[in-house]
Amino acid sequence: MKILxxxxxxxxxxxxxxxxxxxxxxxxxxxxxxxxxxLSDLRTAVSExxxxxxxxxxxxxxGKIYITTQICxxxxxxxxxxxxxxxxxxxxxxxxxxxxxxxxxxxxxxFTVMESFCTKVSVKSKLGSGTTVTLIxxxxxxxxx
Numbered sequence: 357m358k359i360l361x362x363x364x365x366x367x368x369x370x371x372x373x374x375x376x377x378x379x380x381x382x383x384x385x386x387x388x389x390x391x392x393x394x395l396s397d398l399r400t401a402v403s404e405x406x407x408x409x410x411x412x413x414x415x416x417x418x419g420k421i422y423i424t425t426q427i428c429x430x431x432x433x434x435x436x437x438x439x440x441x442x443x444x445x446x447x448x449x450x451x452x453x454x455x456x457x458x459x460x461x462x463x464x465x466x467f468t469v470m471e472s473f474c475t476k477v478s479v480k481s482k483l484g485s486g487t488t489v490t491l492i493x494x495x496x497x498x499x500x501x
Contacts, residue, residue: 361387361427364491369414369421371407371437377423378402384425387432388495398433398493404469405437405489413487415440420426431495432475437477442482 360425363384367373409421413425422438437493470477475494481487 357430357432359426359428361462363425365389365422365423365425367406367423369410369419369441371410373421374403374410377406377421381423381433381435383424385427385493385495387427388431388433390495394493394495398435398491399492401470401473401491402435402437404467405435405491409437409439409441409487411453412444413439413444433491433495435491435492435493436488436489438486440486443483443485444479444487445483471495 359423361384363491365377365380381402382395390398406421406423409419409436413419415441419441422436424436424438426434428434459480467477467479467484470491472495474491476490476492478490479487
């Protein structure tokens with residue numbers, strides 16, 4: 357996929373930064389003239405991925421979350437959300453609906469929500485090295501490129 361524009365953002369893994377991350381990504385993607393529903397889908401998926409970093413990757417500390425957002429050909433937005441936290445022990449299990457390691461106050465639906473709101477979701481993780489979630493969202497609006 358040819359990249360037409362790119363933005364990189366680094367934030368601390370603090371819950372106060374989650375809303376900023378989702379707004380920044382959606383503002384950057386707005387050049388593709390998305391519908392309100394497409395923006396809402398992207399905002400929700402980014403929110404879930406960033407929250408996973410805060411809650412799971414850096415559960416006992418504050419680390420960095422690296423977000424790269426790309427506008428690609430064919431009206432596609434690609435968002436990579438990466439941490440250098442603890443990593444995921446069993447990726448298949450972690451992506452199972454209702455499975456959580458976050459305790460009783462977590463629903464275990466983060467990856468399921470991301471998959472339902474994006475065209476494609478991929479996750480790579482290594483124990484002790486962190487996790488990268490890639491969200492791809494096709495926008496039906498008319499690109500202004």
